[in-house]
Amino acid sequence: MPAQPMFFSPLVDTAEHHRELRENVGRLVGKYGRKYYQDCVKRHEEPDALWAELGEAGFLGVHIPEEHGGVGGGIADYNVVVEECAAQGCPMLQLVINSITAPIIAAHGSDAMKAEWLPGIAAGTKKICFAITEPDAGSNTHKVKTQVTSQGDGFVLNGSKYWTSGIDVADAVMIVARDPEMEAGDGRSALSLFLVPTDAPGLSYQPIDAAVMTPEKQFTTFYDNIELPAEALTGRRGAGLKQVFVGLNPERVSAAAINNGIARFALAQAADYARDRSVWGTPIAQHQGVAHPLAEAYIHVQAARLLNARAAQLFDQGEDAAEAANMAKFMAADASLKALDQAIQVHGGNGLSYEYGLADLWFIARLHKTAPVSREMVLNHVAQNGLGLPKSY
Structure with a gap:
């Protein structure tokens, strides 16, 4: 592993704790390095040992509130962690996924959802993947076809998503779904967010043969009449976007x-x-x-x-x-x-x-x-x- 030039940090790390954070993350990840990451990709394995150490050291939860098992910092701290992991030869896409799901749960999840998921994300013992992309919607999220309908006190989810990273090793998937019952008739789709366990009956997936060489694999995911309790709703119904x-x-x-x-x-x-x-x-x-x-x-x-x-x-x-x-x-x-x-x-x-x-x-x-x-x-x-x-x- 090449030594990082000393002049890489001062322009960006104006806060002393960022310089210390970068040094500590670099020291931990540097023990593993590029060869470790390459070997994980080659063996089709997750970098579990590195992930566990990052969690134990508190680096995975720097952006998660202290009351939910994190360090209580912000995205500026998390930026340092993600960059430094990649600078040591380990560019982990799961870190990007955590930057989506953890802030959403922290801001909009119920107290029970926060208690169930945020400490595990911070510790590295739980993973959530994120599903928004669909082949026919692209950047126009209003056109997603995956949708939910009410059923009793809960919901039924149907549809499919594309390029869902890491669902094979995730404990749950956060899904952006169209919610027709919440639409106002102005031509714009109402969207809702749901947190779905990956072992839910009716959930399946198939790998995408992709050129990206990472431990995280890419999948097309399918949701066939998945019955969800009311507690699966993340935040306010219809306000998902x-x-x-x-x-x-x-x-x-x-x-x-x-x-x-x-x-x-x-x-x-x-x-x-x-x-x-x-x-x-x-x-x-x-x-x-x-x-x-x-x-x-x-x-x-x-x-x-x-x-x-x-x-x-x-x-x-x-x-x-x-x-x-x-x-x-x-x-x-x-x-x-x-x-x-x-x-x-x-x-x-x-x-x-x-x-x-x-x-x-x-x-x-x-x-x-x-x-x-x-x-x-x-x-x-x-x-x-x-x-x-x-x-x-």
Whole structure:
């Protein structure tokens, strides 16, 4: 594992506790490192040992209230944890999922739901996955077809979802469903959120053969006449779209954090290699053709990290973080791909070898140009809300 350059943190970690948090997370995850993560992917296993240690150390719950088993910090703290895990070669998508589900439950779940789930998420002993995407809805969440109907004191759920990460190892799935009985007849769909145990009768799933090389597998999920008690409703019925944004802005911050961590790992690896690799008696790092592209990539990564830290700060302050979080995700995706591509190039043929830990990061980094919101929808949002241009869709 390459040593991270000392100058990676001060611009972003203006708070002393963030510097300490980064050091402690880096020390823990560094014991495992890139090879451990690669081996988990190769064996189709979850990084359970690392996950358990992160939970025991309190890092999985830094953004969860103390009264529910967490540390009581915010998304700015969680940003540090997610980024540092990726910077040590372990970009875990379950961390992104936790940034969605835990804030939603903390903000809108019943007291019983908070007590049942939040301490386990913080400790790493319980996992919840998240299901919103459908093939025919895409970014237009109002068009989801998965829906609920009332049945006695509870509900019946029917439909399917696409690209549901990690449902095979989750204890429950948080589902965004259309709720026709709550619609006002104005052409807009009413949505509700439900927490469904993954062993519920009528729930099934099949894997998607995906290029993303992570322990978390991707699935198409099916919900066939699943009977749910009233307690499965998360928050207020019919207000699901508003409630889900409590999790979606942290999701964008966490997705950006993964890409920023990947970029840090790639640049540190490339810098080490360039210093050590000599051609005709000269380290290749002395050549501007090698050094300048790495320096330029570094500048873009630092800008992406600063924007993401700002987005997290705005969210924690209760301000509107949507624009900053979307832009941070946009920048981090582009910056990480540039950094990763240049790091692979510096390694020459070795860059394509799994031994150097770079090539198999490509599709994880590329994923976040498309998800959790496409770069085109980010540009739509910025054009409309940042520049005041007419809505184009």
